[in-house]
Amino acid sequence: MSGLVIFFGPPENRSDDDEAVSSFIKEDGGKIILGGTTSLIFERRLKDKTRIDLKTSGCGMHPYGFLGNIIVAEGTLTIKKLNEIFFSEYTANDAVKLLKNEIMRHDRIKIYHGRAFNPVNGIDKNTVFTEFVKCLRESGKSPEIVNF
Amino acid sequence: MVELTVCIGTSCHLRGATKVIKTFQHLITSNKLEKNISLKGAFCMGQCSGKKVRVSVNSNVFETSPEEAEGFFLKEVLNTAG
Numbered sequence: 001m002s003g004l005v006i007f008f009g010p011p012e013n014r015s016d017d018d019e020a021v022s023s024f025i026k027e028d029g030g031k032i033i034l035g036g037t038t039s040l041i042f043e044r045r046l047k048d049k050t051r052i053d054l055k056t057s058g059c060g061m062h063p064y065g066f067l068g069n070i071i072v073a074e075g076t077l078t079i080k081k082l083n084e085i086f087f088s089e090y091t092a093n094d095a096v097k098l099l100k101n102e103i104m105r106h107d108r109i110k111i112y113h114g115r116a117f118n119p120v121n122g123i124d125k126n127t128v129f130t131e132f133v134k135c136l137r138e139s140g141k142s143p144e145i146v147n148f
Numbered sequence: 149m150v151e152l153t154v155c156i157g158t159s160c161h162l163r164g165a166t167k168v169i170k171t172f173q174h175l176i177t178s179n180k181l182e183k184n185i186s187l188k189g190a191f192c193m194g195q196c197s198g199k200k201v202r203v204s205v206n207s208n209v210f211e212t213s214p215e216e217a218e219g220f221f222l223k224e225v226l227n228t229a230g
């Protein structure tokens with residue numbers, strides 16, 4: 001069975017960063033990191049930088065990049081958009097489409113759900129996440145969720 | 149080569165990062181600066197609390213908005229690009 005592991009949002013306690021990151025890295029299967037702050041945590045641990053090619057993936061509203069061979073995208077707005085289009089056609093060639101394709105082509109989905117949120121942007125990340133899990137279940141997936 | 153990076157993390161995205169990128173892309177092409185300026189993205193520059201979009205020119209961090217992006221480019225980016 002093929003698996004996809006998604007890391008969404010930074011751990012609630014910074015002291016859990018190391019454990020969450022190393023456990024995620026050790027997972028088998030495709031990997032996606034969602035969230036700017038989250039990507040910075042990984043960049044520090046992996047001593048590498050996320051590469052975003054604005055010519056190919058950044059011209060739309062939801063760009064993506066790569067940290068090594070891990071896909072990286074902005075978190076809350078990308079998932080919010082994915083929830084909106086989950087059961088319909090979506091043609092933009094961006095992170096939302098990529099994420100949807102990756103979810104659809106994997107049988108097993110595991111989510112590392114970091115519960116910290118950025119108060120600056122005012123978005124209700126929890127509601128967005130709950131809605132995302134609901135979409136996954138309605139599409140027949142049984143995501144395994146690990147909360148940090 | 150000047151490295152011009154626009155933050156497209158959640159906070160900066162909501163403040164118009166995509167429009168800032170479009171403006172920079174347009175200015176780079178219309179001034180034929182593709183060989184002098186490399187336009188990049190970042191998912192967070194760790195300074196989300198400003199009011200505008202975070203942008204870095206080489207390693208210096210600034211902030212700009214969709215309305216100010218052209219003026220910012222002429223002042224900060226073209227100067228650095230020489």
Ligand code: FES
Binds near residue numbers: 157158192
């Ligand atoms: S989202 Fe732009 S600095 Fe954090």
